Amino acid sequence: MEIKQLKALVTVAEAGSVTRAAELLHLVQPAVTRQIHALEHELGVPLFERTRHGMRLTEAGSSMAERARRVLDELERAQAEIRPTPNHVTGIVTVGLLESTLGILAEPLVKAVTGEHPGIELRVLTAYSGHLRQWLDDGDLDLSLLYNLTNTPSLHVRPLIQEKLWAVAPPAAGLDPRHPIPFEQAAAQPLIVPTAGHGLRILIDRAVARSDVRLTIVTATNSILLQKKLVLAGCGWTILPAAGIADEVGRGLVSAAPLRDPEISRSIVLGAPRTARRSAAVDVVTREIVRQIRSAVRRGNWPSALLDSAEDDRES
Missing domain, CATH: 3.40.190.10 (Periplasmic binding protein-like II)
Structure with missing residues (x-):
């Protein structure tokens, strides 16, 4: 199984056709078809159904594509972390923000991280707390704001406000x-x-x-x-x-x-997986999220919000 085969699988799944996938991968169409066929032969199951409307994942294909996305994402993150960049923390950090906090946090957080740490690629996803928690458990997020949650066997939770x-x-x-x-x-x-x-x-x-x-x-x-x-x-x-x-x-x-x-x-908390290795880039973004929340509360930009008593103790 080769990386190029996984890229072909994910790209065809997202594009819905081999022709479009070939354009996105800058390959000729037969090359993409060969990669898909080789992967299907190795796995011993069809990954796509060929229909009049394009390529549709089979049940096995959906399972494989989901895992392939994670493999490719981890490789991309590893490359970003170890790529030599003098005097800069580097890496990819994926953060979950509650929809209700976007107006207060999204812009200052992105500006602070990209302005002070240009080696970090910040990815921001937004959803409801339940969805964000599931994405944390699945390994799709490094950090996320959640609410009304305490520590769990899989997540470390830091109360904020x-x-x-x-x-x-x-x-x-x-x-x-x-x-x-x-x-x-x-x-x-x-x-x-x-x-x-x-x-x-x-x-x-x-x-x-x-x-x-x-x-x-x-x-x-x-x-x-x-x-x-x-x-x-x-x-x-x-x-x-x-x-x-x-x-x-x-x-x-x-x-x-x-x-x-x-x-x-x-109660709004910051959750992170217990089992994941925390990179320097994740630590940087963690500190910036906390700093932006403290600043918003103290400036009065977050109405009727109070810093959690433990958070106040940390700062003092």
Whole structure:
């Protein structure tokens, strides 16, 4: 089994055709076909179904392609780490960010890492906490922000901040960040909420159980961006972490206030696999994530967030 065969497998799988894969690999089409056939012969199973609409992975092919991607990614990372670059930390670091934190963290994190450490290639993926945790467990991420998680056998978790959830409404509702509103008041409004199973929805449902109120749900979605867009369009209120709507509140596009009775909050942590060897590049990015979060909280850019007590102790 050769690296070029794995590259051919992954490229054909992603492109959906041998012709397109050959263009991407800068090879002639028969060469790519030979590599796929050689790999199928060695494994003893077909990896693709040839259809009128292109090349479609078989079940065995899907399994092989997933592992081939990881092999190729690890080789690329190893090359980046050991490539001689005087006076620079080098390597590829893949970071997971919660969707609700992108507005506060993504830009300053990327600017800081690329500006101060040009030898590091930073890859940023975003998803819900559950998906990010799965990607950490699968080895697809080096680090990730998660929430409401403690140490597990597979993950080391560093608590960073506690933040409150806010009611978010059109400007005419007149919500004021300085004056928390009862959860019951928000629950009575037409609500755009996360879909069942989403981490934020779980927190909201727990508050419902504690307060014995009923939600007035008009729409459920798996997109925080869509939640905000629907509020901006006047379709109802929503409930989000303060970090996710700080920019819109600052520009007066929405009104928002923390919730009380009960207060709803989440703990944001930084997770990393226990078994993975930590490269110098991963250590650099870890420090930068923590630094950017501390800075955002202390400058007031992360509303109603408090540094975890252990994090405060580390800094002092």
